[in-house]
Amino acid sequence: MHAPTARPVLAGRRRRILLALTAAALPVVLGGCQLPTFLGFRGSTAQGRDEFQLYAGTFIAAIVVGVLVGGLILWSVVRYRRRSEDMPRQFQYHIPLEITYTIVPVLIVLVLFGFTVVTENSVDAVVSHPATVVDVYAFQWGWEFDYPSHHVVIQAGTTTDPDPVGPQGVSGPACHPAQWCLGPGLVLPAGQTARIELRSRDVVHGFYVPEFNFSRYAQPGVLNEFDFTVDKPGVYRAQCAQFCGLYHSLMLFHVVAMPPAAFQAWLSSEQSSQHPTASSTQ
Ligand SMILES: [Cu+2]
Structure with missing residues (x-):
């Protein structure tokens, strides 16, 4: 059971973490700087640039998912490390949570699939009067x-x-x-x-x-x-x-x-x- 004063403390810490993450991401988002190449090429053709956008977007999505999953794993390892011989609380029938982590990956795949189809169509498009x-x-x-x-x-x-x-x-x-x-x-x-x-x-x-x-x-x-x-x-x-x-x-x-x-x-x-x-x- 949590003490009634623990909530504001936790909320304050969460806000500070969120602020720190936002501050770290802001220079990249607002700095007008180019995306990193992620070991690829930016594309020297109009078609190749579209490919790069898809590649970079997918890479960024993978980084976000990787950081989130890795962070949650680390957090749960530390936060819920063994402290006593008592059986911890069990959550195996947490239906809302199970629905969430089923739907979110499906949505991610659908969004990436949509971007892939749009990009492929633009890369494969041919003009009627080439030079x-x-x-x-x-x-x-x-x-x-x-x-x-x-x-x-x-x-x-x-x-x-x-x-x-x-x-x-x-x-x-x-x-x-x-x-x-x-x-x-x-x-x-x-x-x-x-x-x-x-x-x-x-x-x-x-x-x-x-x-x-x-x-x-x-x-x-x-x-x-x-x-x-x-x-x-x-x-x-x-x-x-x-x-x-x-x-x-x-x-x-x-x-x-x-x-x-x-x-x-x-x-x-x-x-x-x-x-x-x-x-x-x-
Ligand atoms: Cu060959």
Whole structure:
């Protein structure tokens, strides 16, 4: 039985703990600072940023649940530690409590599921008029990037080119530092929406661009379509993420996002260098 004066003391302590927690959380919430990355990428595309929001939100929810559960466990261990040989009060038929801890996790899962569906829909959405369309083919062991509107083909296989440093079709300042330029370059216009049409020529491969928070299977007989809207010009490392045989680990590529004008200039120069006779007769 509690003494009648214990309640205000407990309430005061609870208020102080709540104030301390609020004070600790306020700088993060109101400070205008960015969320931590939680060991992930913020996403360098419009789609990748949506993924990051979902990932960060899920991570924060997990931290809140973890701290709450861990705190309650610690509190009950200390508060209700053994003090005598008497049997403590039993609560196994506390129906309201049991209903609460059944419903709350179900609600958490439903909320996370809802956010996941909304995010997946926005990431999978394709625009009706992309700025460019690239046919991407994965094969053992390399990548091919076709720009059908300009008949430009960029291809490199790591078995035929044992030193894949240096992209085909991309050179100069876009390719620094060189170690980020492994494999062939998938060149896209920055700030515009590009459509990728992904296929495999043989086995299942994985098209993975870590900084885009994006991975998709390249499956034989299946066309996977998706859009990228890369935020800024830059070079983004990428690789096959599905074990596909002997040289899987060398199946690297990279995405080069260029300002739209530079992208068009690159496309035109590739077109004239790959089809010199066609361009001379135009
Ligand atoms: Cu692979």
